[in-house]
Amino acid sequence: MRHIKLTLKGYLVTGLLIWLPLAITFWVLNLIVGTLDQTLNLLPREWQPQQVFGFTVPGLGVVLAVLILLGTGMLAANVFGQRLVRLWHAILSRTPVVKTIYNSVKQVSDTLLSDSGQAFRQALLVRFPHQDAWTVAFQTGTPSRQISAAIGEDELVSVYVPTTPNPTSGYFIIVPRRDTRELDMSVDEALKYVISMGVVAPPPKAR
Incomplete structure:
Protein backbone atom coordinates (compact mmCIF):
# COMPACT_ATOMS: atom_id res chain seq x y z
CA MET A 1 0.00 0.00 0.00
CA ARG A 2 2.84 2.34 0.90
CA HIS A 3 4.51 1.58 -2.44
CA ILE A 4 1.29 2.47 -4.29
CA LYS A 5 1.05 5.81 -2.43
CA LEU A 6 4.66 6.65 -3.25
CA THR A 7 4.07 5.76 -6.91
CA LEU A 8 0.93 7.92 -7.11
CA LYS A 9 2.78 10.79 -5.44
CA GLY A 10 5.59 10.47 -7.98
CA TYR A 11 3.12 10.56 -10.86
CA LEU A 12 1.41 13.64 -9.41
CA VAL A 13 4.71 15.47 -8.95
CA THR A 14 5.84 14.54 -12.47
CA GLY A 15 2.56 15.76 -13.93
CA LEU A 16 2.83 18.98 -11.94
CA LEU A 17 6.37 19.59 -13.19
CA ILE A 18 5.14 19.20 -16.78
CA TRP A 19 1.98 21.30 -16.57
CA LEU A 20 3.01 24.07 -14.15
CA PRO A 21 5.59 25.76 -16.46
CA LEU A 22 3.14 25.49 -19.38
CA ALA A 23 0.27 26.95 -17.35
CA ILE A 24 2.34 29.88 -16.07
CA THR A 25 3.75 30.56 -19.56
CA PHE A 26 0.29 30.63 -21.14
CA TRP A 27 -1.04 32.75 -18.26
CA VAL A 28 1.69 35.37 -18.75
CA LEU A 29 1.20 35.38 -22.54
CA ASN A 30 -2.57 35.69 -22.11
CA LEU A 31 -2.04 38.62 -19.73
CA ILE A 32 0.25 40.41 -22.20
CA VAL A 33 -1.99 39.76 -25.21
CA GLY A 34 -5.12 40.76 -23.27
CA THR A 35 -3.50 44.00 -22.10
CA LEU A 36 -2.38 44.92 -25.62
CA ASP A 37 -5.80 44.02 -27.03
CA GLN A 38 -7.30 46.63 -24.71
CA THR A 39 -5.46 49.29 -26.73
CA LEU A 40 -7.81 48.56 -29.64
CA ASN A 41 -10.49 50.40 -27.68
CA LEU A 42 -8.57 53.59 -28.49
CA LEU A 43 -9.41 53.15 -32.19
CA PRO A 44 -12.52 54.78 -33.66
CA ARG A 45 -15.55 52.56 -33.10
CA GLU A 46 -15.97 51.79 -36.80
CA TRP A 47 -12.35 50.54 -36.97
CA GLN A 48 -12.61 48.15 -34.03
CA PRO A 49 -12.56 44.39 -34.84
CA GLN A 50 -16.09 43.85 -33.49
CA GLN A 51 -17.43 46.30 -36.05
CA VAL A 52 -15.20 45.25 -38.98
CA PHE A 53 -15.28 41.45 -38.58
CA GLY A 54 -18.29 41.02 -36.32
CA PHE A 55 -16.21 39.24 -33.67
CA THR A 56 -13.16 39.78 -31.46
CA VAL A 57 -9.75 38.84 -32.91
CA PRO A 58 -7.38 37.77 -30.08
CA GLY A 59 -3.82 39.03 -30.54
CA LEU A 60 -4.72 41.85 -32.90
CA GLY A 61 -3.51 44.32 -30.29
CA VAL A 62 -0.06 42.67 -30.39
CA VAL A 63 0.06 43.03 -34.18
CA LEU A 64 -1.00 46.67 -33.91
CA ALA A 65 1.64 47.38 -31.23
CA VAL A 66 4.40 45.77 -33.36
CA LEU A 67 3.32 47.75 -36.44
CA ILE A 68 3.29 51.01 -34.48
CA LEU A 69 6.77 50.33 -33.07
CA LEU A 70 8.15 49.39 -36.51
CA GLY A 71 6.53 52.41 -38.12
CA THR A 72 7.87 54.75 -35.45
CA GLY A 73 11.37 53.28 -35.79
CA MET A 74 11.32 53.61 -39.57
CA LEU A 75 10.03 57.18 -39.34
CA ALA A 76 12.70 58.17 -36.83
CA ALA A 77 15.42 56.73 -39.09
CA ASN A 78 15.09 59.52 -41.68
CA VAL A 79 15.85 63.24 -41.41
CA PHE A 80 12.22 64.35 -41.28
CA GLY A 81 11.41 61.82 -38.57
CA GLN A 82 14.41 62.88 -36.50
CA ARG A 83 13.18 66.47 -36.62
CA LEU A 84 9.74 65.36 -35.41
CA VAL A 85 11.31 63.37 -32.57
CA ARG A 86 13.43 66.37 -31.50
CA LEU A 87 10.35 68.61 -31.62
CA TRP A 88 8.33 66.11 -29.58
CA SER A 93 10.87 68.43 -21.83
CA ARG A 94 9.45 71.94 -21.28
CA THR A 95 5.95 71.00 -20.10
CA PRO A 96 5.55 71.44 -16.32
CA VAL A 97 5.00 68.21 -14.34
CA VAL A 98 5.20 66.14 -17.53
CA LYS A 99 8.88 66.96 -18.05
CA THR A 100 9.88 65.44 -14.69
CA ILE A 101 8.29 62.09 -15.50
CA TYR A 102 9.24 62.08 -19.19
CA ASN A 103 12.90 62.99 -18.69
CA SER A 104 13.35 60.42 -15.91
CA VAL A 105 11.75 57.59 -17.89
CA LYS A 106 13.63 58.54 -21.08
CA GLN A 107 16.97 58.57 -19.29
CA VAL A 108 16.33 55.16 -17.75
CA SER A 109 15.09 53.62 -21.03
CA ASP A 110 18.02 55.07 -22.99
CA THR A 111 20.43 53.58 -20.46
CA LEU A 112 18.77 50.16 -20.37
CA LEU A 113 18.17 49.75 -24.11
CA SER A 114 21.27 51.45 -25.51
CA ASP A 115 23.93 49.12 -26.95
CA SER A 116 26.62 51.25 -25.33
CA GLY A 117 24.98 51.26 -21.90
CA GLN A 118 26.37 49.21 -19.01
CA ALA A 119 23.07 48.58 -17.20
CA PHE A 120 22.46 44.90 -16.45
CA ARG A 121 25.50 43.89 -18.48
CA GLN A 122 27.27 42.10 -15.63
CA ALA A 123 26.08 39.67 -12.97
CA LEU A 124 27.79 40.12 -9.62
CA LEU A 125 27.93 38.69 -6.14
CA VAL A 126 27.49 41.31 -3.40
CA ARG A 127 27.30 41.18 0.36
CA PHE A 128 23.59 41.54 1.15
CA PRO A 129 21.67 41.93 3.44
CA HIS A 130 24.68 41.80 5.80
CA GLN A 131 28.43 41.29 5.58
CA ASP A 132 28.24 37.55 6.22
CA ALA A 133 25.83 36.84 3.32
CA TRP A 134 26.20 36.95 -0.45
CA THR A 135 23.53 37.34 -3.12
CA VAL A 136 23.30 37.69 -6.90
CA ALA A 137 23.00 41.26 -8.19
CA PHE A 138 23.37 43.17 -11.45
CA GLN A 139 25.61 46.13 -12.11
CA THR A 140 23.57 49.14 -13.24
CA GLY A 141 26.25 51.79 -13.47
CA THR A 142 28.84 53.85 -11.64
CA PRO A 143 27.89 56.45 -8.98
CA SER A 144 28.69 60.10 -9.55
CA ARG A 145 31.81 61.74 -8.12
CA GLN A 146 29.63 63.55 -5.58
CA ILE A 147 28.46 60.24 -4.10
CA SER A 148 31.98 58.80 -4.21
CA ALA A 149 33.31 61.84 -2.35
CA ALA A 150 30.54 61.65 0.26
CA ILE A 151 31.25 57.98 0.92
CA GLY A 152 35.02 58.40 0.73
CA GLU A 153 35.52 55.61 -1.82
CA ASP A 154 36.91 55.95 -5.34
CA GLU A 155 35.84 52.55 -6.70
CA LEU A 156 32.07 52.25 -6.26
CA VAL A 157 29.43 50.41 -8.30
CA SER A 158 25.68 50.79 -8.44
CA VAL A 159 23.90 47.45 -8.32
CA TYR A 160 20.35 46.13 -8.37
CA VAL A 161 19.58 43.29 -5.99
CA PRO A 162 16.45 41.45 -7.23
CA THR A 163 14.05 39.67 -4.93
CA THR A 164 13.04 36.07 -5.51
CA PRO A 165 10.98 34.63 -7.10
CA ASN A 166 9.85 38.03 -8.46
CA PRO A 167 12.92 39.84 -9.83
CA THR A 168 10.91 42.91 -10.91
CA SER A 169 11.13 44.19 -7.34
CA GLY A 170 14.36 44.58 -5.45
CA TYR A 171 16.86 46.99 -3.93
CA PHE A 172 19.20 49.57 -5.39
CA ILE A 173 22.44 49.75 -3.41
CA ILE A 174 25.87 51.31 -3.84
CA VAL A 175 28.82 49.20 -2.77
CA PRO A 176 32.63 49.34 -3.02
CA ARG A 177 33.87 47.39 -6.03
CA ARG A 178 36.21 45.42 -3.76
CA ASP A 179 33.13 43.96 -2.04
CA THR A 180 31.78 42.50 -5.29
CA ARG A 181 32.68 39.40 -7.25
CA GLU A 182 32.10 39.14 -11.00
CA LEU A 183 30.24 36.00 -12.03
CA ASP A 184 31.11 33.97 -15.11
CA MET A 185 27.47 33.72 -16.19
CA SER A 186 25.18 35.67 -18.48
CA VAL A 187 22.45 37.97 -17.18
CA ASP A 188 19.82 35.45 -18.37
CA GLU A 189 21.50 32.62 -16.47
CA ALA A 190 21.75 34.76 -13.35
CA LEU A 191 18.05 35.72 -13.60
CA LYS A 192 17.05 32.05 -13.89
CA TYR A 193 19.20 31.31 -10.85
CA VAL A 194 17.46 34.05 -8.86
CA ILE A 195 13.91 33.22 -10.00
CA SER A 196 14.39 29.51 -9.19
CA MET A 197 15.73 30.42 -5.73
CA GLY A 198 19.01 28.71 -6.55
CA VAL A 199 17.47 25.49 -7.88
CA VAL A 200 18.36 26.08 -11.56
CA ALA A 201 22.12 26.51 -11.45
CA PRO A 202 23.99 27.71 -14.57
CA PRO A 203 25.84 24.95 -16.44
CA PRO A 204 29.62 24.82 -15.91
CA LYS A 205 31.63 26.77 -18.45
CA ALA A 206 33.91 24.88 -20.81
CA ARG A 207 37.56 25.61 -20.08
Whole structure:
Protein backbone atom coordinates (compact mmCIF):
# COMPACT_ATOMS: atom_id res chain seq x y z
CA MET A 1 0.00 0.00 0.00
CA ARG A 2 2.84 2.34 0.90
CA HIS A 3 4.51 1.58 -2.44
CA ILE A 4 1.29 2.47 -4.29
CA LYS A 5 1.05 5.81 -2.43
CA LEU A 6 4.66 6.65 -3.25
CA THR A 7 4.07 5.76 -6.91
CA LEU A 8 0.93 7.92 -7.11
CA LYS A 9 2.78 10.79 -5.44
CA GLY A 10 5.59 10.47 -7.98
CA TYR A 11 3.12 10.56 -10.86
CA LEU A 12 1.41 13.64 -9.41
CA VAL A 13 4.71 15.47 -8.95
CA THR A 14 5.84 14.54 -12.47
CA GLY A 15 2.56 15.76 -13.93
CA LEU A 16 2.83 18.98 -11.94
CA LEU A 17 6.37 19.59 -13.19
CA ILE A 18 5.14 19.20 -16.78
CA TRP A 19 1.98 21.30 -16.57
CA LEU A 20 3.01 24.07 -14.15
CA PRO A 21 5.59 25.76 -16.46
CA LEU A 22 3.14 25.49 -19.38
CA ALA A 23 0.27 26.95 -17.35
CA ILE A 24 2.34 29.88 -16.07
CA THR A 25 3.75 30.56 -19.56
CA PHE A 26 0.29 30.63 -21.14
CA TRP A 27 -1.04 32.75 -18.26
CA VAL A 28 1.69 35.37 -18.75
CA LEU A 29 1.20 35.38 -22.54
CA ASN A 30 -2.57 35.69 -22.11
CA LEU A 31 -2.04 38.62 -19.73
CA ILE A 32 0.25 40.41 -22.20
CA VAL A 33 -1.99 39.76 -25.21
CA GLY A 34 -5.12 40.76 -23.27
CA THR A 35 -3.50 44.00 -22.10
CA LEU A 36 -2.38 44.92 -25.62
CA ASP A 37 -5.80 44.02 -27.03
CA GLN A 38 -7.30 46.63 -24.71
CA THR A 39 -5.46 49.29 -26.73
CA LEU A 40 -7.81 48.56 -29.64
CA ASN A 41 -10.49 50.40 -27.68
CA LEU A 42 -8.57 53.59 -28.49
CA LEU A 43 -9.41 53.15 -32.19
CA PRO A 44 -12.52 54.78 -33.66
CA ARG A 45 -15.55 52.56 -33.10
CA GLU A 46 -15.97 51.79 -36.80
CA TRP A 47 -12.35 50.54 -36.97
CA GLN A 48 -12.61 48.15 -34.03
CA PRO A 49 -12.56 44.39 -34.84
CA GLN A 50 -16.09 43.85 -33.49
CA GLN A 51 -17.43 46.30 -36.05
CA VAL A 52 -15.20 45.25 -38.98
CA PHE A 53 -15.28 41.45 -38.58
CA GLY A 54 -18.29 41.02 -36.32
CA PHE A 55 -16.21 39.24 -33.67
CA THR A 56 -13.16 39.78 -31.46
CA VAL A 57 -9.75 38.84 -32.91
CA PRO A 58 -7.38 37.77 -30.08
CA GLY A 59 -3.82 39.03 -30.54
CA LEU A 60 -4.72 41.85 -32.90
CA GLY A 61 -3.51 44.32 -30.29
CA VAL A 62 -0.06 42.67 -30.39
CA VAL A 63 0.06 43.03 -34.18
CA LEU A 64 -1.00 46.67 -33.91
CA ALA A 65 1.64 47.38 -31.23
CA VAL A 66 4.40 45.77 -33.36
CA LEU A 67 3.32 47.75 -36.44
CA ILE A 68 3.29 51.01 -34.48
CA LEU A 69 6.77 50.33 -33.07
CA LEU A 70 8.15 49.39 -36.51
CA GLY A 71 6.53 52.41 -38.12
CA THR A 72 7.87 54.75 -35.45
CA GLY A 73 11.37 53.28 -35.79
CA MET A 74 11.32 53.61 -39.57
CA LEU A 75 10.03 57.18 -39.34
CA ALA A 76 12.70 58.17 -36.83
CA ALA A 77 15.42 56.73 -39.09
CA ASN A 78 15.09 59.52 -41.68
CA VAL A 79 15.85 63.24 -41.41
CA PHE A 80 12.22 64.35 -41.28
CA GLY A 81 11.41 61.82 -38.57
CA GLN A 82 14.41 62.88 -36.50
CA ARG A 83 13.18 66.47 -36.62
CA LEU A 84 9.74 65.36 -35.41
CA VAL A 85 11.31 63.37 -32.57
CA ARG A 86 13.43 66.37 -31.50
CA LEU A 87 10.35 68.61 -31.62
CA TRP A 88 8.33 66.11 -29.58
CA HIS A 89 11.16 65.79 -27.07
CA ALA A 90 11.52 69.58 -26.78
CA ILE A 91 7.78 70.03 -26.11
CA LEU A 92 7.60 67.32 -23.45
CA SER A 93 10.87 68.43 -21.83
CA ARG A 94 9.45 71.94 -21.28
CA THR A 95 5.95 71.00 -20.10
CA PRO A 96 5.55 71.44 -16.32
CA VAL A 97 5.00 68.21 -14.34
CA VAL A 98 5.20 66.14 -17.53
CA LYS A 99 8.88 66.96 -18.05
CA THR A 100 9.88 65.44 -14.69
CA ILE A 101 8.29 62.09 -15.50
CA TYR A 102 9.24 62.08 -19.19
CA ASN A 103 12.90 62.99 -18.69
CA SER A 104 13.35 60.42 -15.91
CA VAL A 105 11.75 57.59 -17.89
CA LYS A 106 13.63 58.54 -21.08
CA GLN A 107 16.97 58.57 -19.29
CA VAL A 108 16.33 55.16 -17.75
CA SER A 109 15.09 53.62 -21.03
CA ASP A 110 18.02 55.07 -22.99
CA THR A 111 20.43 53.58 -20.46
CA LEU A 112 18.77 50.16 -20.37
CA LEU A 113 18.17 49.75 -24.11
CA SER A 114 21.27 51.45 -25.51
CA ASP A 115 23.93 49.12 -26.95
CA SER A 116 26.62 51.25 -25.33
CA GLY A 117 24.98 51.26 -21.90
CA GLN A 118 26.37 49.21 -19.01
CA ALA A 119 23.07 48.58 -17.20
CA PHE A 120 22.46 44.90 -16.45
CA ARG A 121 25.50 43.89 -18.48
CA GLN A 122 27.27 42.10 -15.63
CA ALA A 123 26.08 39.67 -12.97
CA LEU A 124 27.79 40.12 -9.62
CA LEU A 125 27.93 38.69 -6.14
CA VAL A 126 27.49 41.31 -3.40
CA ARG A 127 27.30 41.18 0.36
CA PHE A 128 23.59 41.54 1.15
CA PRO A 129 21.67 41.93 3.44
CA HIS A 130 24.68 41.80 5.80
CA GLN A 131 28.43 41.29 5.58
CA ASP A 132 28.24 37.55 6.22
CA ALA A 133 25.83 36.84 3.32
CA TRP A 134 26.20 36.95 -0.45
CA THR A 135 23.53 37.34 -3.12
CA VAL A 136 23.30 37.69 -6.90
CA ALA A 137 23.00 41.26 -8.19
CA PHE A 138 23.37 43.17 -11.45
CA GLN A 139 25.61 46.13 -12.11
CA THR A 140 23.57 49.14 -13.24
CA GLY A 141 26.25 51.79 -13.47
CA THR A 142 28.84 53.85 -11.64
CA PRO A 143 27.89 56.45 -8.98
CA SER A 144 28.69 60.10 -9.55
CA ARG A 145 31.81 61.74 -8.12
CA GLN A 146 29.63 63.55 -5.58
CA ILE A 147 28.46 60.24 -4.10
CA SER A 148 31.98 58.80 -4.21
CA ALA A 149 33.31 61.84 -2.35
CA ALA A 150 30.54 61.65 0.26
CA ILE A 151 31.25 57.98 0.92
CA GLY A 152 35.02 58.40 0.73
CA GLU A 153 35.52 55.61 -1.82
CA ASP A 154 36.91 55.95 -5.34
CA GLU A 155 35.84 52.55 -6.70
CA LEU A 156 32.07 52.25 -6.26
CA VAL A 157 29.43 50.41 -8.30
CA SER A 158 25.68 50.79 -8.44
CA VAL A 159 23.90 47.45 -8.32
CA TYR A 160 20.35 46.13 -8.37
CA VAL A 161 19.58 43.29 -5.99
CA PRO A 162 16.45 41.45 -7.23
CA THR A 163 14.05 39.67 -4.93
CA THR A 164 13.04 36.07 -5.51
CA PRO A 165 10.98 34.63 -7.10
CA ASN A 166 9.85 38.03 -8.46
CA PRO A 167 12.92 39.84 -9.83
CA THR A 168 10.91 42.91 -10.91
CA SER A 169 11.13 44.19 -7.34
CA GLY A 170 14.36 44.58 -5.45
CA TYR A 171 16.86 46.99 -3.93
CA PHE A 172 19.20 49.57 -5.39
CA ILE A 173 22.44 49.75 -3.41
CA ILE A 174 25.87 51.31 -3.84
CA VAL A 175 28.82 49.20 -2.77
CA PRO A 176 32.63 49.34 -3.02
CA ARG A 177 33.87 47.39 -6.03
CA ARG A 178 36.21 45.42 -3.76
CA ASP A 179 33.13 43.96 -2.04
CA THR A 180 31.78 42.50 -5.29
CA ARG A 181 32.68 39.40 -7.25
CA GLU A 182 32.10 39.14 -11.00
CA LEU A 183 30.24 36.00 -12.03
CA ASP A 184 31.11 33.97 -15.11
CA MET A 185 27.47 33.72 -16.19
CA SER A 186 25.18 35.67 -18.48
CA VAL A 187 22.45 37.97 -17.18
CA ASP A 188 19.82 35.45 -18.37
CA GLU A 189 21.50 32.62 -16.47
CA ALA A 190 21.75 34.76 -13.35
CA LEU A 191 18.05 35.72 -13.60
CA LYS A 192 17.05 32.05 -13.89
CA TYR A 193 19.20 31.31 -10.85
CA VAL A 194 17.46 34.05 -8.86
CA ILE A 195 13.91 33.22 -10.00
CA SER A 196 14.39 29.51 -9.19
CA MET A 197 15.73 30.42 -5.73
CA GLY A 198 19.01 28.71 -6.55
CA VAL A 199 17.47 25.49 -7.88
CA VAL A 200 18.36 26.08 -11.56
CA ALA A 201 22.12 26.51 -11.45
CA PRO A 202 23.99 27.71 -14.57
CA PRO A 203 25.84 24.95 -16.44
CA PRO A 204 29.62 24.82 -15.91
CA LYS A 205 31.63 26.77 -18.45
CA ALA A 206 33.91 24.88 -20.81
CA ARG A 207 37.56 25.61 -20.08
